[in-house]
Amino acid sequence: MDLNLSVEDLTLQKISREFARNEILPIAANRDIRSKPSEAYPWEILKKLDALGIRTLTVPKKFGGYGANHLQQAIVSEELAYGDLGVAVSLDQNFKFTQLICNETTEEQRDRFLDDFLTDPIALLAIAITEPQSGTDSFLLYEAPIAGPRMTAKEDGNDYVLNGTKHYISNGGLAKYYFIFARTDPSKPMSEGLTGFIVPKDTQGFSIGEAHSKLGRRLLQNGELVLSNCRVPKTNILGEWNKGLDIFRKMVSGALIPVMGPARLAYDLSKKILKESSIKDDQWAQMLLSEMYMLIEAGRTFLYSAAWHGGKESDESKRRLMSKVFASEAAIKVCRSAMEIWEHKGDLHFDNRPTPEKCWRDVLSYLHGFGTNQAVKLKCFPMISLDEEEHW
Numbered sequence: 426m427d428l429n430l431s432v433e434d435l436t437l438q439k440i441s442r443e444f445a446r447n448e449i450l451p452i453a454a455n456r457d458i459r460s461k462p463s464e465a466y467p468w469e470i471l472k473k474l475d476a477l478g479i480r481t482l483t484v485p486k487k488f489g490g491y492g493a494n495h496l497q498q499a500i501v502s503e504e505l506a507y508g509d510l511g512v513a514v515s516l517d518q519n520f521k522f523t524q525l526i527c528n529e530t531t532e533e534q535r536d537r538f539l540d541d542f543l544t545d546p547i548a549l550l551a552i553a554i555t556e557p558q559s560g561t562d563s564f565l566l567y568e569a570p571i572a573g574p575r576m577t578a579k580e581d582g583n584d585y586v587l588n589g590t591k592h593y594i595s596n597g598g599l600a601k602y603y604f605i606f607a608r609t610d611p612s613k614p615m616s617e618g619l620t621g622f623i624v625p626k627d628t629q630g631f632s633i634g635e636a637h638s639k640l641g642r643r644l645l646q647n648g649e650l651v652l653s654n655c656r657v658p659k660t661n662i663l664g665e666w667n668k669g670l671d672i673f674r675k676m677v678s679g680a681l682i683p684v685m686g687p688a689r690l691a692y693d694l695s696k697k698i699l700k701e702s703s704i705k706d707d708q709w710a711q712m713l714l715s716e717m718y719m720l721i722e723a724g725r726t727f728l729y730s731a732a733w734h735g736g737k738e739s740d741e742s743k744r745r746l747m748s749k750v751f752a753s754e755a756a757i758k759v760c761r762s763a764m765e766i767w768e769h770k771g772d773l774h775f776d777n778r779p780t781p782e783k784c785w786r787d788v789l790s791y792l793h794g795f796g797t798n799q800a801v802k803l804k805c806f807p808m809i810s811l812d813e814e815e816h817w
């Protein structure tokens with residue numbers, strides 16, 4: 426494994442780092458406290474990121490994108506997340522689901538959707554499986570027909586008619602294209618009866634319900650998708666009919682999360698406080714800061730290692746799954762320690778500036794996003810052989 430960053434990696438890191446500090450961080454705290462989730466997303470930032478080529482970062486070169494690899498994707502996401510995790514995730518959804526619009530589509534679908542995605546400076550992508558009645562059961566893949574999404578897709582002539590509700594969807598209400606998974610055969614388990622559909626936002630029968638008001642990641646809209654007799658042509662099926670689960674698994678199981686961005690910001694904010702106050706001489710504060718550094722370095726290295734192996738090993742490898750759990754829990758701990766340092770100074774208040782408290786609220790979202798940490802650990806257990814030695 427070679428984690429030395431190339432000149433190209435370092436250039437991408439520098440561009441996204443400067444952008445996050447100069448453009449995202451200064452507006453993030455103010456947007457975070459807006460009461461209406463639908464008014465928090467900074468579209469002007471997205472346009473600027475598009476002009477830098479970041480919105481389409483992972484689109485392969487042959488289709489006109491930058492063609493970033495997994496490690497470059499992880500580096501850029503982390504830097505953007507230093508400015509704001511919600512903004513980073515809105516882009517990160519594009520980085521991940523670009524694979525769907527480029528690689529899982531037919532040439533005819535690419536003609537209809539990819540050109541538009543590439544040229545519209547504010548086009549975002551979203552993936553939707555979670556519903557009010559199904560969450561972890563879609564992730565842990567129970568082989569019973571009752572488990573998983575309830576949304577139905579019934580064949581009618583040249584179309585499928587979709588009915589049901591998805592919720593918690595990242596970029597829900599912001600995205601132009603939605604990859605929605607519905608039951609094409611509810612009598613079968615998900616592995617044999619789930620199909621993915623490409624649903625453009627202006628499709629008749631498709632609407633956005635509630636925009637969830639969340640504790641953290643508030644700049645990103647998470648919304649409810651309501652499909653009511655929503656007619657989607659058969660030509661919008663993603664991949665093979667009834668084989669949607671294979672595609673979905675590839676997308677969500679190898680999550681490379683940008684959670685170390687807010688952790689790094691919380692660490693920097695703590696250093697600032699320590700520099701300005703006498704608590705830097707207290708051993709409790711010194712130990713906390715050392716531990717924060719250790720957790721950031723370990724979490725980041727685990728994520729980068731998973732990214733470096735990306736494409737070389739299965740999307741569902743233990744490394745990729747476990748790096749999500751470790752990094753999110755490390756980031757939460759770092760932000761909590763930063764709050765302890767700030768609290769000591771009586772300066773934890775929620776106001777119009779970057780605070781460890783916002784970092785903490787933001788990173789908490791990764792306890793659930795891309796499978797809850799409990800579910801991910803359960804999913805990893807069968808990958809650990811009790812009989813064989815690990816190939817360290």
Ligand SMILES: Cc1cc2nc3c(=O)[nH]c(=O)nc-3n(C[C@H](O)[C@H](O)[C@H](O)COP(=O)(O)OP(=O)(O)OC[C@H]3O[C@@H](n4cnc5c(N)ncnc54)[C@H](O)[C@@H]3O)c2cc1C
Pocket residue numbers: 551552553554555559560561562564565592593594595596642647790793794795796797798799800803
């Ligand atoms: C910020 C955020 C962004 C999200 N973005 C998206 C998105 O873009 N697209 C999308 O489709 N979904 C998205 N989700 C949904 C997310 O994937 C689900 O929240 C997650 O899979 C858990 O499902 P649930 O919320 O229904 O919880 P439940 O499945 O009801 O779980 C509740 C609790 O029970 C535990 N639990 C459940 N089953 C077991 C078990 N067998 N053993 C032990 N413990 C168990 C869970 O770990 C959890 O703690 C997002 C969620 C959040 C919070």
